[in-house]
Amino acid sequence: xxxxxxxxxxxxxxxxxxxxxxxxxxxxxxxxxxxxxxxxxxxxxxxxxxxxxxxxxxxxxxxxxxxxxxxxxxxxxxxxxxxxxxxxxxxxxxxxxxxxxxxxxxxxxxxxxxxxxxxxxxxxxxxxxxxxxxxxxxxxxxxxxxxxxxxxxxxxxxxxxxxxxxxxx
Amino acid sequence: xxxxxxxxxxxxxxxxxxxxxxxxxxxxxxxxxxxxxxxxxxxxxxxxxxxxxxxxxxxxxxxxxxxxxxxxxxxxxxxxxxxxxxxxxxxxxxxxxxxxxxxxxxxxxxxxxxxxxxxxxxxxxxxxxxxxxxxxxxxxxxxxxxxxxxxxxxxxxxxxxxxxxxxxxxxxxxxxxxxxxxxxxxxxxxxxxxxxxxxxxxxxxxxxxxxxxxxxxxxxxxxxxxxxxxxxxxxxxxxxxxxxxxxxxxxxxxxxxxxxxxxxxxxxxxxxxxxxxxxxxxxxxxxxxxxxxxxxxxxxxxxxxxxxxxxxxxxxxxxxxxxxxxxxxxxxxxxxxxxxxxxxxxxxxxxxxxxxxxxxxxxxxxxxxxxxxxxxxxxxxxxxxxxxxxxxxxxxxxxxxxxxxxxxxxxxxxxxxxxxxxxxxxxxxxxxxxxxxxxxxxxxxxxxxxxxxxxxxxxxxxxxxxxxxxxxxxxxxxxxxxxxxxxxxxxxxxxxxxxxxxxxxxxxxxxxxxxxxxxxxxxxxxxxxxxxxxxxxxxxxxxxxxxxxxxxxxxxxxxxxxxxxxxxxxxxxxxxxxxxxxxxxxxxxxxxxxxxxxxxxxxxxxxxxxxxxxxxxxxxxxxxxxxxxxxxxxxxxxxxxxxxxxxxxxxxxxxxxxxxxxxxxxxxxxxxxxxxxxxxxxxxxxxxxxxxxxxxxxxxxxxxxxxxxxxxxxxxxxxxxxxxxxxxxxx
Numbered sequence: 001x002x003x004x005x006x007x008x009x010x011x012x013x014x015x016x017x018x019x020x021x022x023x024x025x026x027x028x029x030x031x032x033x034x035x036x037x038x039x040x041x042x043x044x045x046x047x048x049x050x051x052x053x054x055x056x057x058x059x060x061x062x063x064x065x066x067x068x069x070x071x072x073x074x075x076x077x078x079x080x081x082x083x084x085x086x087x088x089x090x091x092x093x094x095x096x097x098x099x100x101x102x103x104x105x106x107x108x109x110x111x112x113x114x115x116x117x118x119x120x121x122x123x124x125x126x127x128x129x130x131x132x133x134x135x136x137x138x139x140x141x142x143x144x145x146x147x148x149x150x151x152x153x154x155x156x157x158x159x160x161x162x163x164x165x166x167x168x169x
Numbered sequence: 170x171x172x173x174x175x176x177x178x179x180x181x182x183x184x185x186x187x188x189x190x191x192x193x194x195x196x197x198x199x200x201x202x203x204x205x206x207x208x209x210x211x212x213x214x215x216x217x218x219x220x221x222x223x224x225x226x227x228x229x230x231x232x233x234x235x236x237x238x239x240x241x242x243x244x245x246x247x248x249x250x251x252x253x254x255x256x257x258x259x260x261x262x263x264x265x266x267x268x269x270x271x272x273x274x275x276x277x278x279x280x281x282x283x284x285x286x287x288x289x290x291x292x293x294x295x296x297x298x299x300x301x302x303x304x305x306x307x308x309x310x311x312x313x314x315x316x317x318x319x320x321x322x323x324x325x326x327x328x329x330x331x332x333x334x335x336x337x338x339x340x341x342x343x344x345x346x347x348x349x350x351x352x353x354x355x356x357x358x359x360x361x362x363x364x365x366x367x368x369x370x371x372x373x374x375x376x377x378x379x380x381x382x383x384x385x386x387x388x389x390x391x392x393x394x395x396x397x398x399x400x401x402x403x404x405x406x407x408x409x410x411x412x413x414x415x416x417x418x419x420x421x422x423x424x425x426x427x428x429x430x431x432x433x434x435x436x437x438x439x440x441x442x443x444x445x446x447x448x449x450x451x452x453x454x455x456x457x458x459x460x461x462x463x464x465x466x467x468x469x470x471x472x473x474x475x476x477x478x479x480x481x482x483x484x485x486x487x488x489x490x491x492x493x494x495x496x497x498x499x500x501x502x503x504x505x506x507x508x509x510x511x512x513x514x515x516x517x518x519x520x521x522x523x524x525x526x527x528x529x530x531x532x533x534x535x536x537x538x539x540x541x542x543x544x545x546x547x548x549x550x551x552x553x554x555x556x557x558x559x560x561x562x563x564x565x566x567x568x569x570x571x572x573x574x575x576x577x578x579x580x581x582x583x584x585x586x587x588x589x590x591x592x593x594x595x596x597x598x599x600x601x602x603x604x605x606x607x608x609x610x611x612x613x614x615x616x617x618x619x620x621x622x623x624x625x626x627x628x629x630x631x632x633x634x635x636x637x638x639x640x641x642x643x644x645x646x647x648x649x650x651x652x653x654x655x656x657x658x659x660x661x662x663x664x665x666x667x668x669x670x671x672x673x674x675x676x677x678x679x680x681x682x683x684x685x686x687x688x689x690x691x692x693x694x695x696x697x698x699x700x701x702x703x704x705x706x707x708x709x710x711x712x713x714x715x716x717x718x719x720x721x722x723x724x725x726x727x728x729x730x731x732x733x734x735x736x737x738x739x740x741x742x743x744x745x746x747x748x749x750x751x752x753x754x755x756x757x758x759x760x761x762x763x764x765x766x767x768x769x770x771x772x773x774x775x776x777x778x779x780x781x782x783x784x785x786x787x788x789x790x791x792x793x794x795x796x797x798x799x800x801x802x803x804x805x806x807x808x809x810x811x812x813x814x815x816x817x818x819x820x821x822x823x824x825x826x827x828x829x830x831x832x833x834x835x836x837x838x839x840x841x842x843x844x845x846x847x848x849x850x851x852x853x854x855x856x857x858x859x860x861x862x863x864x865x866x867x868x869x870x871x872x873x874x875x876x877x878x879x880x881x882x883x884x885x886x887x888x889x890x891x892x893x894x895x896x897x898x899x900x
Contacts, residue, residue: 013581015623015669022623026582029523030439038579054442055577058622058705058781088850091843106803107662107740108711109696114863115453115471116698118708122843127836129706129782134699136451136471136866138857140887141846145573147444151482156438 002031010041048076056145059128060086068167075126085143087131093120096137180286182324186256186278199532202427207420218413219425219525222261225405226250230263233398239335239387240649242394244641245614247333250398252406253277255324259528260422266635267517268510269331271531273313275305275506277327280361289363293319296365296396301358302553307507309355309554310334310344314395318403320410325418328402330395335608336384339554342597342607346554347692347758348461350498355554357381368400383597383607429529436520437484440583441574448570449475450562453697454499455757465498471698471865473873474563478570488567489537492873492880496546500692503556508536508544511564518636519571519583541876558693561590561633562700569704576622586619586626586671586778588633589701592693592713594772598763601651601683608649615640617664617672617776620707626664626672626777628799651684656736660773662804667707667779668786673799674774678737681768689770691716691759707779714773716759722750722769738771740801745769783809784832788823796821810835857888860896870896
């Protein structure tokens with residue numbers, strides 16, 4: 001069975017593994033314990049100890065904290081209950097003018113801001129840019145991912161999903 | 170016999186197909202194969218046989234490419250071949266344009282269900298062809314040939330081959346007929362037609378091709394190539410049957426497919442996380458004022474393409490296009506066959522990179538294509554000539570949704586921001602040899618890919634429809650079209666920005682040569698909106714760039730005076746200004762008066778979306794990118810907050826201290842400019858209630874709401890609008 005050390009997986013996630021090793025991992029049979037190694041590597045990376053249940057983006061995680069089961073930024077900022085769309089608790093920078101679009105596309109032809117805008121969803125604590133939506137003005141904000149956490153843990157990983165912590169009063 | 174009495178006809182193949190579908194329905198397994206008996210009995214024999222079948226397909230395709238005259242097939246590999254069960258399910262396939270493995274399956278099933286056993290009859294040595302997307306292909310230039318495989322008088326399989334033709338005889342030259350607004354201007358249709366028997370293509374069919382195409386040599390020789398590959402596969406299958414016996418063959422091909430189905434479900438459970446994933450993209454088409462477009466519908470329009478992926482606990486993937494736009498009087502509609510094909514080719518790249526790749530994978534998925542939308546038109550007269558324009562962006566969304574599931578599971582190396590449109594250019598008129606000609610230029614088959622979650626995307630090396638992407642050699646295109654390259658270069662800043670940038674695309678600059686009549690036509694041109702996206706903080710790649718041309722430039726004069734010539738548009742988009750002449754800047758599809766020798770034309774392709782926050786990009790890598798022409802110094806500073814400078818001998822380096830300071834500033838600036846989403850939403854809710862949008866945006870919402878009560882309900886709920894809200898155009 002294919003398996004890699006936690007350090008190798010950590011380097012892979014950081015994009016720091018040498019290319020020939022990365023290439024070998026891409027071509028090989030997949031490692032069955034990847035999820036646990038990846039979670040362990042991410043848990044080492046974040047500056048907090050509360051357990052990560054699932055990454056939902058490169059710097060966003062579902063974690064069990066004193067405030068319940070929440071979506072949490074790598075910096076520790078919490079975006080509320082994991083079932084809610086985290087974007088609605090973020091701060092947003094909207095590029096809806098040629099001037100603002102040109103900051104990102106300084107040498108290219110630009111889209112028409114009457115037809116399209118960029119919405120940058122940012123962590124209000126650390127300023128990390130978590131997600132960019134490119135859409136028509138007026139388009140509802142997308143809830144990117146609603147994981148079936150219970151199905152994943154119980155059916156696929158074959159282990160009990162830890163009980164959801166009650167938020168501290 | 171009464172005329173009301175149903176005629177009883179003996180159609181064993183149709184009965185078999187219906188029985189097979191019934192068995193799948195009843196058992197949940199392909200053709201009722203609930204046990205992989207042969208695999209269990211002798212796995213080595215079983216695996217060896219599959220490898221032989223696959224080798225037969227790969228070898229047949231390579232042989233056929235040498236018969237073809239078309240640079241599309243010879244140079245860039247626009248061909249795929251496959252072997253099917255008698256019921257038309259793919260058992261094994263070659264590499265190449267794998268999108269068509271499943272569209273051919275639809276074609277075979279269509280013939281069976283439409284009584285072809287009776288009329289026109291299915292016999293050993295027959296050749297059937299099709300390029301009708303409502304029967305089973307993606308677009309008119311994708312012409313497929315299938316031949317039955319017989320063993321001792323019994324039909325025991327099919328061999329099939331598809332080539333993308335460079336010319337299909339439509340209203341504009343080439344195959345992606347941009348001007349087609351209905352089926353009737355798309356070109357030569359072959360609708361599930363018997364075009365040959367006894368292994369020979371009919372002469373009258375060839376005559377029809379010769380008299381209806383601008384460049385029949387490509388289509389006709391591709392037919393020869395496809396028939397040769399089908400015969401090669403047929404004989405290969407017969408050899409296998411001689412080796413293993415007919416009973417083994419009949420059972421093993423079904424087991425291969427059932428194993429493929431199970432493999433897909435298992436891989437979903439291994440690589441992803443169950444749940445609901447959502448995303449969207451858009452496409453803007455601008456034709457107002459352009460010559461040739463009939464006023465059959467809106468001239469400028471905006472399409473939304475929302476996509477919801479549900480991965481169930483048993484590993485099944487369900488894709489839902491609910492809320493997208495209706496079909497229209499343009500060439501970009503798609504059929505369920507095309508949508509299936511898009512799904513199939515995407516899965517082969519992301520999940521079916523090992524094991525048995527066949528129609529089984531497709532059986533483990535489910536597509537909801539709402540009737541009346543561009544994904545499933547309720548009118549079979551619509552044009553589908555450039556359906557890739559919407560197919561590619563929509564399956565780019567699928568790739569991003571899948572990628573989020575890979576990231577959640579820890580398989581970051583598989584996450585990929587996805588495919589993009591790569592606008593094709595097509596030409597026609599008088600060739601450099603003085604003959605009529607028409608053809609698609611296929612260097613578009615090498616766009617920039619989306620970024621990965623661990624590295625930059627591929628530069629000028631990827632398109633979604635053919636994992637074996639290739640732009641072809643310049644000299645080959647110059648031999649076939651009346652133009653010479655004066656530049657083909659990386660287009661800087663064309664990859665979407667991010668910690669890992671999207672792959673860059675390229676720009677070609679041509680000098681029209683030895684012709685007084687050259688039509689240049691482009692399609693797939695979303696210039697007003699992004700038809701791609703970034704992921705996890707990455708930005709979309711730029712929109713489709715405008716066309717820049719110079720008519721009657723003073724090129725000869727400059728050459729005579731030994732002055733510098735333009736080789737592209739330059740970093741500032743102004744390099745062509747070196748020339749005097751009539752400068753042309755065109756947005757959207759290029760449908761202009763013909764060009765002639767001496768004119769200059771530029772055409773850019775698209776890059777891929779970025780991944781991750783730009784402020785995390787490696788400054789050293791960025792300096793290398795500036796040095797190598799993938800990024801400009803301006804973008805490094807403005808987008809990434811990275812300070813780079815040119816040192817000795819043209820080597821660029823990053824100033825790490827200045828970069829750190831600039832990035833601190835950028836982060837603070839970001840937070841200062843951003844607003845709480847709730848505050849922004851309150852403002853936008855009022856704007857939505859007032860319908861304060863461009864007319865095309867209002868029209869898009871109106872159409873989506875009309876077709877989808879769910880979209881309407883979600884929209885009204887999100888913006889807290891009254892239940893009777895209608896999106897009529899703002900006064």
